[in-house]
Amino acid sequence: MPEVVTLGETMVLLNALNTGPLKYVTHFVRQIGGAESNFAIGVSRLGHSVGWISRVGKDEFGKYIISFIRGEGVDTSQVKEDSDAPTGVFFKERQEGGESKVYYYRKGSAASRMVPADLNPDYIAGAKFLHITGITPALSESCYETILEAIRLAKSRGVTISLDPNIRLKLWSAERAKEVIMGLVSQADIVLPGLEEGRLLVGAEEPEEIAARMLKTGAKIVVIKCGDKGAYLATETYAEFVPGYPVARVVDPIGAGDGFAAGFISGLLKGWSVTEAVKLANAVGARATQVIGDVEGLPTMEEVEIFLGQRREIER
Incomplete structure (x- = not known):
């Protein structure tokens, strides 16, 4: 059995080859994108066994x-x-500064039809870990029930649960997102929000207060992503x-989280x-922003060590 299990939708990504509004783009490169499979590939590249649960269409994109x-x-x-x-599809519009927008064509997709019966309890x-995001429950009521x-199932067997809120306001309202995701925070052991996500979810501005409120809700570890500045780590007894x-x-910033x-x-x-785990997380997130695509920049441990200057790269 894999050490880590995750579940959620992966779509075909059509990534614009040139920058600017999509109405002027004529060429795209085909890739894949999905928060949970991005995560799974990242874990695999770092040397661990991981399994991904989902549905895809019985079509060429699914294959x-x-x-x-x-x-x-x-x-x-x-x-x-x-x-x-x-199988769902989405397009990515890119700007010169590295910013991007995404446009989803996923309503009624195969993954949105996931149901609890799709899960194998064993x-x-x-x-050791079940990783979930706030995207999957936004896809449909049956996806929410599946999460x-x-x-x-994880709690009944002592499996540690990690949650990345991954708020997508193109999928649901801020009010519904807050209601559902805070319910998930109360059941998760580890919560990994971005700073803006934390502000939306708990109504506080500073990382310290956001983390404190999430810990009070029930989480045991909260790590707030603050972009290239780093991350705020908090537990019930420790913070830095x-x-x-x-x-x-x-x-390309998408996929860094x-x-x-x-x-x-x-x-x-x-x-x-x-603390050392957060340092590794910061390095992987930074490295991921240097390549176009959701997963293409996710590094191996050797590449992390080269990025951090801990290993010399042999170029020829």
């Missing part, structure tokens, strides 16, 4: 997604092919700000302290 993710060392044995619904029970069932690793040029989550869970799996 491509399964093939790609399996090729990255992620177990896809729990992914179901749906003959009655398509598969989740065999893991709740995954949490129930862990500096980040600024990069000279951000090429998923890389951060992968780095943090990887650090814990390696038996490191929570």
Whole structure:
């Protein structure tokens, strides 16, 4: 059984090759994107076993997604092919400064039809970590019920639950997102929000207060991502700000948060302290911003060590 299990939607990403509004873009590169599979690939590249649960359409895009993710060392044995619904698609619009917008075509997708019966209790029970995001419950009521069932199964077997809020306001209202995700925060052991997400969820401005309120809700570890500045780490007994690793040029920021989550869970799996795990998370997140694509920049441990100057790269 994999050490880490995650579940959620992965779509085909059509990434604009040139910058500017999509109405002027004529060429795209086909890639994949999905917060949970991004995370899973990140964990795999860092040397751990990980499984991804989902549904894809029984179509060519679905086959491509399964093939790609399996090729990255992620177990896809729990992914179901749906003959009655398509694989989701989204487009990415990029700007010169590294900013990007995404446009989803995912309503009624195969993944939005996930149900609790799709879960194998033994598969989740065999893991050390269950990683979930706030995207999946936004897809449909049955997806929300599936997340709740995954949490129930994990808790019944002592599996640690990590949550990345990953708020997507194109999928639901801020009020509904806050209601559902704070409910998940109360059941998670580890919560990994971005600073703006934390502000939306608890109504506080500073990382210290955001973390304190989430810990009071029930979380045991809260790590607030603060961009290239680093991350604020808090537990019931300890807190510190862990500096980040600024990069000279951000090429594509999407996927950095998923890389951060992968780095943090990887650090814990390696038996490191929570502080060292956050340092690894910061490095993975920074490294991920330097390559176009959601997963293409996610590094191996060797690449992390080279990025941090701990290992010399042999170029020829």
